[in-house]
Amino acid sequence: MDFAGVKQVGAAAHATLPRMGVRGVTVEYPGVRALDEVTVDFMAGEIHAVVGENGAGKSTLMKVLSGALAPNAGEVLRNGEPTILRGPRAAIRAGISMVHQELNLVATLSVAENVLLGREPTFLAGIAVDRPQQRERARALLAMLGAEMDLDRAVSELSIADCQYVEIAKCLASEAQVLILDEPTAVLGEHEASKLLQLLRRLRDEGRAVLFISHHLDEVVDVADRVSVLRDGRLVARFQRNAVGVLQSEDGTVATEDAMAQAMVGRELGSIYPPKGGAKPGETPAIELIEFGAADRSRDVSVRVFPGEIVGIAGLVGSGRTETAEAIVGLRRPVGKIRVAGAERTFKDPRAAMRHGVTYVSEDRKGRGLHVSLSSIANMTLPSLDAFSQFGGARIDAVAERSVTARWINELAIRCARPGLPISSLSGGNQQKFALARWLETRPNVLIIDEPTRGVDIGAKAEIYRIIAALAQEGLACIVISSELPELIGLAHRVLVMRNGSVAGEVTREQLAEAGCEERIVRIASGLRAERQETHE
Amino acid sequence: MSKSHTGMAVRMQRFLEHWGVLVAFVLLFAVSAFKQGGDFLSIENFRNLLNQNAAVGILAVGMTLVIVSAGIDLSVGSMVVLAAAVGTTAMNALIEAGWSEPSAVVSGALVTILAGTAAGALNGALIVFGRIAPFIATLGGLAAFRSIALAIAEAGEIRSQSPTMFSALGRGGIPLPFAENSAGKALTISWSTVIFFAVAIAAQWFLSRARFGRQLVAVGANETAARYAGVPVAWIRFRVYALMGALAGVAGLVQSSRMNSVSTAQLGLGSELDAIAAVVIGGTSLRGGFGRIWGTVAGVLILGMITNILTISGVSPYWQGAVKGAVIVLAVLVQRGSRA
Numbered sequence: 001m002d003f004a005g006v007k008q009v010g011a012a013a014h015a016t017l018p019r020m021g022v023r024g025v026t027v028e029y030p031g032v033r034a035l036d037e038v039t040v041d042f043m044a045g046e047i048h049a050v051v052g053e054n055g056a057g058k059s060t061l062m063k064v065l066s067g068a069l070a071p072n073a074g075e076v077l078r079n080g081e082p083t084i085l086r087g088p089r090a091a092i093r094a095g096i097s098m099v100h101q102e103l104n105l106v107a108t109l110s111v112a113e114n115v116l117l118g119r120e121p122t123f124l125a126g127i128a129v130d131r132p133q134q135r136e137r138a139r140a141l142l143a144m145l146g147a148e149m150d151l152d153r154a155v156s157e158l159s160i161a162d163c164q165y166v167e168i169a170k171c172l173a174s175e176a177q178v179l180i181l182d183e184p185t186a187v188l189g190e191h192e193a194s195k196l197l198q199l200l201r202r203l204r205d206e207g208r209a210v211l212f213i214s215h216h217l218d219e220v221v222d223v224a225d226r227v228s229v230l231r232d233g234r235l236v237a238r239f240q241r242n243a244v245g246v247l248q249s250e251d252g253t254v255a256t257e258d259a260m261a262q263a264m265v266g267r268e269l270g271s272i273y274p275p276k277g278g279a280k281p282g283e284t285p286a287i288e289l290i291e292f293g294a295a296d297r298s299r300d301v302s303v304r305v306f307p308g309e310i311v312g313i314a315g316l317v318g319s320g321r322t323e324t325a326e327a328i329v330g331l332r333r334p335v336g337k338i339r340v341a342g343a344e345r346t347f348k349d350p351r352a353a354m355r356h357g358v359t360y361v362s363e364d365r366k367g368r369g370l371h372v373s374l375s376s377i378a379n380m381t382l383p384s385l386d387a388f389s390q391f392g393g394a395r396i397d398a399v400a401e402r403s404v405t406a407r408w409i410n411e412l413a414i415r416c417a418r419p420g421l422p423i424s425s426l427s428g429g430n431q432q433k434f435a436l437a438r439w440l441e442t443r444p445n446v447l448i449i450d451e452p453t454r455g456v457d458i459g460a461k462a463e464i465y466r467i468i469a470a471l472a473q474e475g476l477a478c479i480v481i482s483s484e485l486p487e488l489i490g491l492a493h494r495v496l497v498m499r500n501g502s503v504a505g506e507v508t509r510e511q512l513a514e515a516g517c518e519e520r521i522v523r524i525a526s527g528l529r530a531e532r533q534e535t536h537e
Numbered sequence: 538m539s540k541s542h543t544g545m546a547v548r549m550q551r552f553l554e555h556w557g558v559l560v561a562f563v564l565l566f567a568v569s570a571f572k573q574g575g576d577f578l579s580i581e582n583f584r585n586l587l588n589q590n591a592a593v594g595i596l597a598v599g600m601t602l603v604i605v606s607a608g609i610d611l612s613v614g615s616m617v618v619l620a621a622a623v624g625t626t627a628m629n630a631l632i633e634a635g636w637s638e639p640s641a642v643v644s645g646a647l648v649t650i651l652a653g654t655a656a657g658a659l660n661g662a663l664i665v666f667g668r669i670a671p672f673i674a675t676l677g678g679l680a681a682f683r684s685i686a687l688a689i690a691e692a693g694e695i696r697s698q699s700p701t702m703f704s705a706l707g708r709g710g711i712p713l714p715f716a717e718n719s720a721g722k723a724l725t726i727s728w729s730t731v732i733f734f735a736v737a738i739a740a741q742w743f744l745s746r747a748r749f750g751r752q753l754v755a756v757g758a759n760e761t762a763a764r765y766a767g768v769p770v771a772w773i774r775f776r777v778y779a780l781m782g783a784l785a786g787v788a789g790l791v792q793s794s795r796m797n798s799v800s801t802a803q804l805g806l807g808s809e810l811d812a813i814a815a816v817v818i819g820g821t822s823l824r825g826g827f828g829r830i831w832g833t834v835a836g837v838l839i840l841g842m843i844t845n846i847l848t849i850s851g852v853s854p855y856w857q858g859a860v861k862g863a864v865i866v867l868a869v870l871v872q873r874g875s876r877a
Contacts, residue, residue: 331765351767360765368765371758373826382755382766385748393748438766 018080019044019209020065020096020178025074027060027233032427034060036233037074042178047200047210049220052230053264053461058213061230062180065211066098067091097171098180103163105170107156112138114155115169141169145199160318161192168199179203181212185219186317186483190526197223217257221247227255229263237263272462273490274469276310276509283307284342286477287328287358287446292336294320294327298501299335305446305477310468312492313481314521320501321481322363325448329353329360341445354383357445361435363454363481365428369435376419376426379434380405384441408437412467429460436467447471450481465491485518497524557871558820558835565842572846580713580724588795590841591729592617592788593808594834597815598733598740599784601833604816605744606777607757607825608664608671612678613785613812615686616656617805620782621789622686622695624649625799629698642702649793650786656682657782661775671778679809686801695799707794729791736784741830753777758826814861815840818868839864 018041027035035057042048042065050058063069064076067085075082078094085091088098105114113120115138121130135151142149147165155163164184171179181200185193197219204210204225214220220227227247229237239247239255247255285304293299298320305311315321327334330347338345340356347353350360362369370379381388381401388397388404405419412433416426423431432453439447452468453461468491472478482488488495495507505524511517553560596613603610628645632638656678663674689695697703710725744750752773755763764770788808793799817823818839819832843864847857 349767349769350765351769354767362765367759368762371755371762371766371826373758374755378751378755382751382763382768385751385768389748394743395746396748396751398746 017044018042018077020079021077022061022064022071023075023077023082025061025064025071025076027057027064027069028072029427033233035064035071038230038233038235039074040228040235040238042209042211043226044177044209045204045207046225047204047212047223048226048228049224050211050213050228050230051215051217051220051260051264056230056264057233058230059182060233062098062182062211062213065091065178066096066180067094068098092174092176095175095177096180097174097176097178099164099167099171099182099184101182101186103160103167105155105163105166108154110152110154111142111149111158111166112151114166115141116173117170119173137173138169141172142166144172145169146195146202161188161196164188164196168203176208178209179211181210183213183215185214185216193219217260220260221255221257227260229260231264231266236266272465274466276491276493277308277469277473285339286341287479288339289324289328290337290339292324292327292334292338293501294323295333295335297323297332298327298498300502301336301496301498302503303496305479307445307475307477308472310472310478310480310492312488312495313479313498314483314485314488314495314507315498315504315525317483319498319525321498322450323501324498325360325450325479325481328448329358331360350383354439354442354444357443359383359439359442359444359447361439361447361449361452363450365431365435365455370423370431372424373422375421376416376423376434377401377405379423380408380419380438380441383438387441404441408434408441412437413463427460428455429464432456432460432464433467436464440471444476446477446479448479448481451483452480453482453484453487461487485521488521489517495521497521499525499527553871555820557868558818558832558839561818561868562835562839565839565846569842569846572849584724584726584730586838586841586845587730587733588727590837591727591733592791592795592805593811593815593840594733594837595736595784595788595791596808596812597819597833597837598737598830599781600809600812601816601819601821601828601830602740602744602753602777603671603781604813604821604823605757605825605828606753606774607760608774608777609813609823610657610660610675610678610778610781611672611809612656612660612675612682613781613788614805614808615679615682616653616782616785617789617792617808618686618799618801619656619682619789620649620653620786621793621799621804622689622801623652624786624790625695625697625793626689628703629695632698638699638702642699642706645699645703646706646790649790650783653786653789654779654783657785658775658779660782661778664778665771665775683801683805686799690799690801692802695801697793697797699797703794704797707791707797729795732787732791736787737830737834744828744830749773749776754826754828756825757828811840814865817865820872836868 021041023039024037025035026033026037038057038061050061052058060069064071067088067090076085077083083094085094106117109117112135116134121133121137122128123130138151142165145165145168147162149158149162149165155166158166184196188196200210200212200223224247225241227239228235237249239249241247249255253259283306286307288304289301291299292301301324303311313321323332326332328338328347330349330353334346340358345356347356347358353359366372371382381404385396388401389395390397402419408414409416409419414430414433416430423434426434436449449468452464456464468478468480480488480492489512492512493509495512496503497505497507504527507517507521511520596617600610600613624645627648628641631641631644660675660678663669664671667674706728708727710727711731713724713726744753752763752768755766755768756770756773760770789805792804815836816833818836819829819834821828821832840861843861844857847860852860
């Protein structure tokens with residue numbers, strides 16, 4: 001399929017004035033400059049992709065554009081005029097709508113109610129909702145998107161893809177001229193993703209400015225008219241589609257996936273992964289799962305992890321990876337068997353698992369992994385609090401707490417000047433190191449770490465990989481769950497691929513070293529086992 | 538508005554968020570002293586202020602811990618009357634059975650505290666194991682516990698059969714040197730005040746220095762994260778309600794010994810609101826995860842002083858509730874500040 005022609009029509013027809021833009025925008029958080037004098041224009045009738053590593057400032061830029069965040073310096077322009085957006089509601093009134101990664105729908109309300117949330121058609125002087133008209137308007141909006149669904153169904157029963165359509169229909173209901181999407185395809189299957197991209201093209205052709213963040217560089221090359229690359233809060237590269245439909249920068253560099261990745265990272269990829277140590281099979285597995293799973297979410301996961309081994313778990317979001325891990329430490333109801341160091345165990349909660357040396361670092365750092373409102377020290381010592389307790393818990397040894405925290409700050413090179421302050425004042429990378437350190441302090445034999453580098457900048461990423469590799473070298477058995485394939489490939493000795501709640505395949509150490517192994521994993525994860533011709537060549 | 542102006546306003550706001558309760562305390566203190574002159578500043582007046590508010594103070598300290606855990610306990614007033622009714626009845630029965638007065642009084646006191654603990658533990662069990670929202674579970678307790686007390690005494694009064702010791706506990710105290718009351722007798726710091734301060738100091742210690750307090754804060758700040766971190770969430774939550782019950786028992790003991798009787802229709806009526814109000818005025822977040830006992834103590838005394846001032850100024854008791862209500866809302870507005 002080739003949409004280059006369509007793109008040109010769309011771009012030529014509307015790309016005259018910048019619908020929106022930022023000039024020299026700077027945003028500072030304590031200890032980190034999330035955006036550093038970024039200037040960029042977003043044209044009507046164009047799809048503008050913003051790419052960058054985690055922590056590069058993409059989300060911050062989107063927040064500034066959608067009015068959720070006021071920049072410390074610089075200005076936001078609308079139709080060329082400086083403007084101040086006082087909150088997301090003001091932005092929506094100004095025709096700027098954002099589709100968040102975690103969709104903002106009311107789960108218990110119906111599709112029709114969600115689409116027209118806050119702008120319900122009413123009668124009786126605004127007292128009563130005009131239900132027939134509400135349904136009709138919602139139906140019309142969804143039809144514009146080419147989506148058909150039961151308008152009376154509760155949103156909680158919809159698939160993620162349908163939820164996204166509802167969210168976009170909601171934006172259209174508010175007559176959005178600027179549409180901002182944060183990783184819209186991250187949670188979609190391949191087919192759904194291509195449908196969504198098709199929709200973005202339609203919205204663009206109708207003259208809207210479409211902005212989207214994506215980690216999938218292939219789709220960026222496919223669909224974007226312009227690409228801005230952010231790194232460490234700075235705009236480091238721009239690409240624009242030229243007259244013959246090729247994305248290239250001003251100096252003529254063609255925006256291949258490699259070129260973009262290079263710009264994002266700013267150095268050679270691959271160097272961030274430490275060398276892989278040798279696993280020690282032959283000993284008793286540190287942990288063994290036998291036909292294990294989380295009730296109703298996963299099943300038949302059988303794996304042995306030996307001391308010193310790093311086993312990766314890949315799979316799409318919703319494939320049951322996290323649920324399985326949570327079931328191991330008793331956060332969900334398990335099915336099947338667990339053997340820890342040869343002995344069969346069932347853990348009723350993370351506390352029990354911890355006593356037997358099995359620990360789980362959650363993917364959801366802010367909601368589950370840490371207490372953001374508490375100090376770094378309190379976060380650091382919470383799992384191992386018993387070890388700091390004196391007189392039957394009547395006193396916590398504050399001196400020991402401080403010195404242990406200081407030791408980990410030193411050991412993991414955590415940037416934390418005042419550990420007594422709330423941990424939310426630290427950057428994502430440093431928070432993640434604490435999320436890891438608090439469990440290492442319990443001296444685990446098995447470490448299950450879920451999305452170890454989500455929301456972490458590239459420097460801290462490399463350090464976290466180094467730490468995990470070093471821990472494995474010392475004999476820790478690691479299970480790394482991740483959506484970032486390069487991370488699994490670079491770090492793990494072997495990778496299990498999960499799909500629909502069970503293990504769909506395994507990629508061995510030898511296969512991980514081969515070129516094209518990323519594709520192999522993707523294919524297993526999405527259920528395409530057969531080799532497939534490259535279509536976009 | 539110029540930048541320095543906003544800076545000033547923000548700093549003022551932050552200051553009030555933190556120390557507003559102390560500012561209010563000092564202001565009220567000054568107003569009281571002005572209105573009542575030397576009378577207010579007398580040691581006797583302080584003694585009475587503390588004495589009158591000790592029971593609510595003990596409840597408010599417990600309530601602070603419950604609220605830190607992101608819970609609420611509406612049943613405290615009813616637990617007070619239930620514990621006092623059960624304890625006093627037990628004491629009377631023991632005296633009638635021929636026990637010596639000291640052993641009957643001590644046993645009765647223990648029964649009072651145990652009865653409160655049992656009621657609190659029932660709340661905790663319903664909330665933790667029955668998975669009933671604290672508001673609902675303790676709303677049930679609010680109705681049920683008083684009803685049981687009323688049934689025990691047939692809605693009447695339970696008079697203490699202890700000739701002297703029980704009321705000595707309620708009215709006696711540690712004599713203060715050099716202090717005399719208006720009638721020329723030696724002044725005492727009442728036992729109830731001593732108990733109030735002891736409970737407050739212990740609670741402050743537990744909240745900031747002990748494992749239980751740390752885990753309580755963790756549960757209140759984010760229960761899910763606490764569970765993921767291996768905190769025994771159910772056990773912690775259960776314990777805080779049982780502890781609240783025990784403190785309600787203590788408050789019941791303080792009140793019944795002061796009155797030398799238990800009026801089942803009146804004792805502890807509405808104290809859940811006073812206790813919650815004191816906690817809120819003191820700056821503890823109703824969302825849980827943060828609390829300060831000293832703020833609560835200041836909140837209790839502020840409420841006490843307001844009542845004092847209004848009474849002395851001749852404001853009708855009917856209006857006093859309105860003034861208190863306004864103060865509570867104002868306190869929340871000032872402290873909520875920029876977090877709103």
